[in-house]
Structures are given as C-alpha cells and as structure tokens.
Amino acid sequence: MSLLIFGSTGQVARELRARAPGARFLSRAEGDLEDPRACAAAIAASGAEAVINAAAYTAVDRAEEEEDLATTINAAAPAAMAWACAKKGIPFVHLSTDYVFDGTGDAPRETDAATGPLGAYGRSKLLGEEAVREAGGAFVILRTSWVFSAHGSNFVKTMLRLGAERAQLKIVADQVGGPTAAGDIAGACLKIATHLQDTPEHRGTFHFAGAPDVSWADFAREIFRQAGLSTAVEDIPSSAYPTPAKRPANSRLDCTGTEVVFDLPRPDWRQSLARVLSDLEAVKA
Ligand SMILES: NC(=O)C1=CN([C@@H]2O[C@H](COP(=O)(O)OP(=O)(O)OC[C@H]3O[C@@H](n4cnc5c(N)ncnc54)[C@H](OP(=O)(O)O)[C@@H]3O)[C@@H](O)[C@H]2O)C=CC1
Numbered sequence: 001m002s003l004l005i006f007g008s009t010g011q012v013a014r015e016l017r018a019r020a021p022g023a024r025f026l027s028r029a030e031g032d033l034e035d036p037r038a039c040a041a042a043i044a045a046s047g048a049e050a051v052i053n054a055a056a057y058t059a060v061d062r063a064e065e066e067e068d069l070a071t072t073i074n075a076a077a078p079a080a081m082a083w084a085c086a087k088k089g090i091p092f093v094h095l096s097t098d099y100v101f102d103g104t105g106d107a108p109r110e111t112d113a114a115t116g117p118l119g120a121y122g123r124s125k126l127l128g129e130e131a132v133r134e135a136g137g138a139f140v141i142l143r144t145s146w147v148f149s150a151h152g153s154n155f156v157k158t159m160l161r162l163g164a165e166r167a168q169l170k171i172v173a174d175q176v177g178g179p180t181a182a183g184d185i186a187g188a189c190l191k192i193a194t195h196l197q198d199t200p201e202h203r204g205t206f207h208f209a210g211a212p213d214v215s216w217a218d219f220a221r222e223i224f225r226q227a228g229l230s231t232a233v234e235d236i237p238s239s240a241y242p243t244p245a246k247r248p249a250n251s252r253l254d255c256t257g258t259e260v261v262f263d264l265p266r267p268d269w270r271q272s273l274a275r276v277l278s279d280l281e282a283v284k285a
C-alpha cells in the first residue's frame with residue numbers, strides 16, 4: 001500500500017517511520033498544516049492509496065493564547081485532507097483526543113458520547129473531528145490519550161527529568177485516563193488504513209487507549225518504579241496544580257469498538273513503557 005503521512009518528527013510520526021519505512025512522510029516544510037489548501041493539493045498530486053494525519057498542534061496550555069492557529073492546524077487542515085481523500089476514494093486515518101470530552105463522571109466514554117471540551121486545544125480537535133466526518137469517505141477518527149514515547153515531549157520524559165533532580169514530586173491524582181504508547185498508536189493506524197482499503201464501510205469514530213486506566217500520579221509511580229528511581233509521588237488535587245487550560249478529570253475511553261472491528265485490543269501501557277525506557281537507555285548508552 002502506498003501511504004502518505006502528514007508529520008515526520010512528532011511522537012506518532014516517528015513510530016510510523018519505524019514501522020512503515022516505505023511510506024512518504026511530509027515534514028512541516030513539505031506539508032504545512034497552516035496551509036490547508038496545500039495539504040489537499042499534496043494529496044491530490046500524490047499516488048497515495050491511503051493517508052494518515054500524524055501532525056497536530058498539541059501544546060495544550062499555549063493553545064489558550066493561540067486558538068486561531070490551533071484551529072487552522074487541528075481543524076481546517078484535517079478538513080482539507082479529508083475532502084481530498086474522499087475525492088480520491090482513499091482511506092484517511094486521523095487522530096483525536098480524550099480532551100474533546102468534559103471529563104465528568106467516572107464511566108468510560110463511548111465513541112458517540114456527548115463532547116464538551118474544556119479548553120482551546122480540545123475545541124480545535126473537536127472541530128477537526130466534525131469536519132472530517134462531514135467530508136465523508138473512508139475515514140477513521142481514532143481518539144487516543146496520554147501519548148508517550150522515547151521521542152518528543154511527553155509526561156514520561158518530563159517525569160524522568162524531574163525525578164532525576166528531585167526526591168519528591170506532587171502529581172495530580174484526580175485525573176484518570178489511559179496512557180498510550182506512540183508505537184502502539186502507529187501500529188493501530190497502519191492496521192486501520194489497510195483494513196479500510198478492503199472495508200470502507202467500517203468508517204467512523206473509534207477509541208484506542210492503553211490499559212489499565214490510572215491517575216497521572218499512579219502513572220508517575222510506575223514510571224519511577226520501572227526506571228529504578230526512588231522519587232516519591234505525593235497525590236494532589238488538580239486545584240493544587242493550576243494550569244492555563246483545564247484538563248478533564250475523567251479521560252477513560254471505552255475502546256470496545258476498536259477491538260471488535262479492527263482486532264485492536266487495548267495495549268497494556270506498562271509493557272509499552274518498559275520498551276520506551278529501554279529505548280531511552282539505548283540512546284544514553
Ligand atoms: N500527545 C498526546 O498526548 C496526545 C496526542 N493526541 C493526538 O495524536 C496525534 C499525534 O500527536 P503526537 O505525535 O503526540 O504529536 P507531537 O506533538 O509529538 O507532534 C506533532 C507533530 O505535528 C507537527 N506539526 C505541528 N504543526 C504543524 C504544521 N503547521 N504543519 C505541519 N506539521 C506540524 C509537528 O512538527 P514539528 O516537529 O515541525 O513541530 C510534529 O511533527 C495528534 O493528532 C494529537 O492531537 C491525542 C491524544 C494525546
């Protein structure tokens with residue numbers, strides 16, 4: 001399958017590069033999401049048989065100050081990509097986030113549950129979802145959460161950095177979700193793109209997150225345990241860790257449909273974390 005992928009340096013894009021070396025990856029210079037028409041033109045001019053969008057504006061707090069830019073990148077560009085794919089009749093796999101939800105309650109969110117983003121990043125991603133659905137075609141919107149990998153910026157790398165400097169860290173314990181390795185997401189995107197070629201009627205919105213669900217504080221504890229760091233984690237409420245953008249308290253995603261339709265069960269993030277930590281060790285060595 002000839003694949004065109006937007007993004008080349010992000011967490012998921014890098015893992016796609018490792019798993020689909022024959023695909024064409026568009027860096028920011030070759031496919032700038034600030035220019036949605038250029039993204040559509042790149043697809044139209046390509047011989048691609050499927051497109052994956054692994055690029056996005058992901059700075060949750062900064063988005064509060066740059067909502068227009070976030071909306072161009074996270075909504076207008078994916079909209080243009082989705083229309084271009086629908087016109088060509090090829091699958092389009094797009095990633096979205098738990099932050100489209102308001103985080104109330106403690107039940108896992110089903111894919112058709114009401115959305116209600118708490119901040120600009122979530123709003124921009126929700127607008128992207130709506131536009132991709134409107135374009136029709138063989139699209140999958142794959143919502144994931146709490147992405148980590150050996151590359152880029154993520155909670156695991158932040159904890160390793162802070163944990164090496166500090167004996168104790170205060171981490172929010174009232175936000176719960178599924179940490180998800182970028183490598184597992186990349187594998188899922190490739191499987192879904194292939195599946196959609198044969199079965200375009202399986203289009204729609206799906207959830208894919210690592211299991212089990214945990215709080216950020218418990219995620220941090222497992223990071224320190226596996227990394228052999230003695231850093232102590234103190235549970236704190238979100239109110240004790242003020243941020244420009246509010247985060248959802250309940251980020252649990254019901255991933256049943258993804259397992260049934262695509263044979264993609266929730267990966268155990270603790271096993272994926274072990275792989276990421278050994279990748280980081282290998283880089284250091
Ligand atoms: N990170 C997370 O925790 C989560 C992410 N997601 C979603 O998963 C997807 C992948 O996220 P992730 O891999 O973590 O993202 P990263 O933040 O690691 O990478 C984002 C990528 O997007 C690229 N990008 C940003 N702006 C533009 C632009 N204007 N034109 C072209 N490329 C651009 C960046 O390029 P450059 O290096 O040049 O800046 C980078 O390659 C996104 O859709 C995100 O919303 C969902 C849930 C959680």
Ligand SMILES: Cc1cn([C@H]2C[C@H](O)[C@@H](COP(=O)(O)OP(=O)(O)O[C@H]3O[C@@H](C)C(=O)[C@@H](O)[C@H]3O)O2)c(=O)[nH]c1=O
Pocket residue numbers: 058059060097098099144145146147154155158169170171172175216241247
């Ligand atoms: C560094 C630090 C963070 N925290 C909290 C803040 C926050 O609630 C939580 C995670 O912090 P982060 O900044 O890594 O989280 P954040 O950037 O909001 O992560 C989100 O990114 C976007 C792109 C998504 O789509 C989401 O799924 C999610 O992964 O940890 C502490 O409580 N103590 C600390 O020392």
Ligand SMILES: [Mg+2]
Pocket residue numbers: 058059060
């Ligand atoms: Mg972040």
